[in-house]
Amino acid sequence: MDHSATCAVDPAVVEAMLPYFSEKFGNPSSLYAIGRQARRAIEDSRQKVADLLGARKEEIIFTGSGTESDNLAIKGIAYKNRKKGDHIITSSIEHHAVLHTCKFLGTQGFNITYLPVNKEGIVNPADVERALTPKTILISVMHANNEIGTIQPIEEIGKIAKEKGIPFHTDAVQTAGKLALNVDSLGVDLLSISAHKIYGPKGVGTLYIRKGTFLEPQLHGGGHERNIRSSTENVPGIVGFARAAELARERLPHEQEIAGLRDSLIKGVLEIKDSYLNGHPTKRLPNNANFRFSFIEGESLLLNLDMKGIAASTGSACSSTSLEPSHVLLAIGLKPEDAHGSLRLTLGLENTQEDVDQVVSILPDIVNKLRMMSPLTR
Amino acid sequence: MTEGYSEKVMEHFASPRNVGEIKDADGIGKVGNPVCGDLMWIYIKVKDNRLEDVKFKTFGCGAAIATSSMITEMAKGKTIEEALKITRNDVAEALDGLPPIKMHCSNLAADGLHAAIKDYLEKSGKK
Numbered sequence: 001m002d003h004s005a006t007c008a009v010d011p012a013v014v015e016a017m018l019p020y021f022s023e024k025f026g027n028p029s030s031l032y033a034i035g036r037q038a039r040r041a042i043e044d045s046r047q048k049v050a051d052l053l054g055a056r057k058e059e060i061i062f063t064g065s066g067t068e069s070d071n072l073a074i075k076g077i078a079y080k081n082r083k084k085g086d087h088i089i090t091s092s093i094e095h096h097a098v099l100h101t102c103k104f105l106g107t108q109g110f111n112i113t114y115l116p117v118n119k120e121g122i123v124n125p126a127d128v129e130r131a132l133t134p135k136t137i138l139i140s141v142m143h144a145n146n147e148i149g150t151i152q153p154i155e156e157i158g159k160i161a162k163e164k165g166i167p168f169h170t171d172a173v174q175t176a177g178k179l180a181l182n183v184d185s186l187g188v189d190l191l192s193i194s195a196h197k198i199y200g201p202k203g204v205g206t207l208y209i210r211k212g213t214f215l216e217p218q219l220h221g222g223g224h225e226r227n228i229r230s231s232t233e234n235v236p237g238i239v240g241f242a243r244a245a246e247l248a249r250e251r252l253p254h255e256q257e258i259a260g261l262r263d264s265l266i267k268g269v270l271e272i273k274d275s276y277l278n279g280h281p282t283k284r285l286p287n288n289a290n291f292r293f294s295f296i297e298g299e300s301l302l303l304n305l306d307m308k309g310i311a312a313s314t315g316s317a318c319s320s321t322s323l324e325p326s327h328v329l330l331a332i333g334l335k336p337e338d339a340h341g342s343l344r345l346t347l348g349l350e351n352t353q354e355d356v357d358q359v360v361s362i363l364p365d366i367v368n369k370l371r372m373m374s375p376l377t378r
Numbered sequence: 379m380t381e382g383y384s385e386k387v388m389e390h391f392a393s394p395r396n397v398g399e400i401k402d403a404d405g406i407g408k409v410g411n412p413v414c415g416d417l418m419w420i421y422i423k424v425k426d427n428r429l430e431d432v433k434f435k436t437f438g439c440g441a442a443i444a445t446s447s448m449i450t451e452m453a454k455g456k457t458i459e460e461a462l463k464i465t466r467n468d469v470a471e472a473l474d475g476l477p478p479i480k481m482h483c484s485n486l487a488a489d490g491l492h493a494a495i496k497d498y499l500e501k502s503g504k505k
Contacts, residue, residue, distance in 0.1 A: 297415055299439035303391060325415070337412035373397050373443065375419040375435040376412060
């Protein structure tokens with residue numbers, strides 16, 4: 001139950017991709033037949049991904065990952081507008097792809113405002129408005145958080161950005177395929193998504209760039225992707241992304257069922273004494289449940305679940321390479337020792353009520369075993 | 379996720395030995411910090427200069443729990459002097475190694491044991 005980390009590639013996606021490794025191997029920049037065939041495949045794919053976002057085909061740029069899309073959006077806008085200003089507004093709970101990019105720009109002479117969130121992990125649009133200065137050149141706030149699943153008031157922030165004429169970027173890597181996405185109703189100028197979170201292949205992402213929004217390329221070379229992202233196109237990856245995007249649109253109604261499973265999971269797990277839900281009870285991704293259990297540590301919780309064949313994730317420092325507890329959990333006001341005891345379960349299409357029941361039935365014993373061992377247990 | 383851990387670590391983690399507290403312990407060693415994610419309490423019972431019983435309570439990751447379990451096995455039956463010679467590296471080696479990142483933060487068991495012995499020596503007026 002760690003679908004927010006990644007998903008298996010859908011067999012229909014693999015099927016769509018396969019010919020582009022072998023008989024349709026052409027370089028889209030070549031003018032002869034197989035090159036033109038590859039070019040056509042990319043342009044068809046561009047339309048399909050645009051459809052997922054309610055965007056126009058010309059506004060879609062293919063990249064190598066969600067992280068690259070975030071980097072391109074933020075650095076691209078920052079460097080393009082350096083003469084206009086040097087101030088960027090973001091939130092304190094962004095994915096590292098945004099947060100570390102902003103931190104880097106902070107070392108390059110840009111000023112970054114990291115907005116706080118409330119205890120449910122939500123950015124207050126009034127804070128965005130208050131943070132604006134005449135030098136603000138970009139606002140970047142994620143659509144939904146990858147750890148605690150909280151959905152941000154993007155439409156409201158979008159209105160503020162539009163009113164002031166400031167480019168607005170959102171990282172929608174977690175929401176693609178989970179919520180209906182429409183760049184116009186969201187009011188965003190830039191939006192990042194990634195294929196592998198929607199049952200597509202790894203190594204391909206998209207940056208939506210609203211017509212009239214200009215940014216500085218971050219990869220220079222042969223002028224691919226309208227001179228915004230040079231690199232020979234990853235044709236099979238792009239074709240797979242497009243097929244995954246089509247399937248994601250078809251399956252969107254199914255997310256209601258996943259939300260039902262999530263609610264059943266949350267209800268069942270919260271029966272455990274001294275357990276809490278991190279994030280907002282309703283404004284959250286349909287597939288995300290994030291808990292914390294007092295007195296125990298997340299990695300040992302994960303290992304125990306793993307021994308029972310259940311994959312999960314934690315914000316504990318002990319499972320990260322940085323040895324720091326999750327910045328998201330600290331930003332919602334948790335003490336480090338509580339952040340260590342977090343458990344994220346994210347559901348996918350394969351999960352059933354039986355899976356939920358299994359977790360709900362084995363988790364109490366695991367929590368209990370670890371609490372018996374813990375000197376913190378009261 | 380378990381890739382970094384040896385089979386021995388996983389075995390001790392899955393079935394830790396000597397979990398719990400000793401009610402009338404002769405010494406207790408408390409090391410680590412819950413803020414960092416690892417907290418270890420080691421209890422010892424001493425008879426005729428030997429560690430007659432060793433138990434632990436630990437809040438922490440797989441490595442923290444496995445090293446706690448391992449040190450209780452290594453220390454039990456040893457004299458105070460022998461037990462003081464057990465190092466962090468000895469514990470890691472007995473577990474067929476630990477992932478490098480865990481060597482510093484979670485490999486606290488030897489410190490916990492030494493702290494418990496120090497507590498015993500102070501309480502019994504031997505130091």
